[in-house]
Amino acid sequence: MKSDGKVLLVGGGAIGMLSALLLGLSGRRVCVLDKEATGRESSWAGGGIVSPLYPWRYSAAVTALAHWSQDFYPGFGQRLLDETGVDPEVHVTGLYWLDLDDEVEALAWAQREGRPLFSVDVAEAYQQVPxxxxxxxxxxxxxGVANVRNPRLVKALRAALLAMPNVELREHCPVTGFIQEEGRICGVTTADGEIRAERVVLAAGAWSGELLKTLGLTLPVEPVKGQMILYKCAEGFLPSMVLAKGRYAIPRRDGHILIGSTLEYAGFDKTPTDNALESLKASAEELLPALKDAEVVGHWAGLRPGSPEGIPFIGQVPSHPGLWLNCGHFRNGLVLAPASCQLLVDLMLEREPIIDPAPYTPARLLD
Structure with a gap:
């Protein structure tokens, strides 16, 4: 890649903005395009647990990205606060899983991977989480599991990019297609006209598959709806994250409690539903009975970029030189973002990659 080559990032969520930040820090000229305001889709809507919900149920490909990213977040959050004044609130609380059906498999995974996951007497859980x-x-x-306050993370990333002279943000600029000349992708088409660059990175989350269809390519990335609710409690009400029967409770530092999440295949519909609200409230009250008397102060839905086995696509599209992917992270976009973006940049700049890139190559499932 030319040292002065311009890179377009299509998609301004956590994946797109962090990719842009790393490319910008390497001295490249970068332009981030988003169809709306940056960070307002799944990056904003998720819970922000810095771990897969059930890490032992994923492949080694997801585990490799998650391990690298979990060690990255605390220092990264502090750097963003120092540089932008916006605190992503990386909050280390730990996580209790309750009454797991596959507890034996979970503990075997932890021993194999060298991760600090332990069986504890349930009385200890009640003592720590009264x-x-x-x-x-x-x-x-x-x-050691943390959660990051994802709306503030994307706000901090946006502020960091706006402070960089070699990075441009173009919001409310939907991409409609790609420019292809002499067998290469050399830019995109938008409602505002053509934008050209040496390389284009598609990081458009659930919309990535739709954009690739304009090139006649089929990528198995699809929208998967998730709904969440939010309570406001006293600070310190919930000292640890807890997860049972597929639902979780996440405490923020100021007492807000997130409860999530549904898993719905409903196309691009993001409408919150009464059925989901009642289901989430029932889960919340089973996990934390005191929430029965608390007010739901928020209820929303977002669209995850679903993909086979939750393994993202990271790398160049072989049939279309100049086009790169960083998408398909399914339920783990925030968890996997640091490693995914570092791997992408390593590949683009022809550096030694942080991990083996083979499991993520777009060629594996791209038709």
Missing amino acids: VLGGGFKRAIHMP
């Missing part, structure tokens, strides 16, 4: 609902029989605990 507001926990009754009736749980078993618990496992990972003490």
Whole structure:
């Protein structure tokens, strides 16, 4: 890649903005395009747990990205705060899983991978999380798990990019297609006209597959709707994240409690529903009975970029030189973002990659 070559990032979520930040820090000229305001889709809507919900159920490809990213977040959050004044609130609380069906597999995974996940007496879980609902029989605990306040993370990333003279943000600029000349992708078409660059990175989340269709390419990335609700409690009400029966509770530092999440295949519909609201409230009250008397202060839906096995596509599209992908992270976009973006930049700049890039190559499933 030419040292002065311009890179277009299509998609201004956490993946797109962090890719742009790393490319910008390497001295490249970067332009980030987003159809709306940056960071307002799944990056804003998710819970921000810096771990897959059930890490032992994923392939080694997801595990490799997650391990690298988990170690990256605390220092990264502090750097963003120092540089932008916006605190992403990387909050280390640990996580309790309760009454898991596959607890044996979880503990075997932890031993194999060298991760700090332990079986604990359920009495310990109740001692550490006194507001926990009754009736749980078993618990496992990972003490170092953090959550990041994702709306503030994307706000901090945006502020960091705006401060960089070699990075441009173009919001409310939907991309309609790609410019292809002499067998190469050399830019995109937008409602505002053509924008050209040496390379184009598609990081448009759930919309990535739709954009690739304009090139006659089929990528198995599809929207998967997730709904969440938010309560406001006293600070310190919930000292640890907890997860049971597929639903989780995430505490923020100021007492807000996130409860999530549904998993719905409903196309690009992001409408919150009453059925999901009632289901999430029931889960919340089973996990934390005191929430029965608390007010739901937020209810929203977002669209995850679903992909086979949740393995993202990272790398150049072989049939279309100049076009790169960083998409398809499914439920783990924020978890995997640091490693995914570093791997992309390593490949683009022909550096030694942080991990083996083979499992993520777009060629594996792109038709």
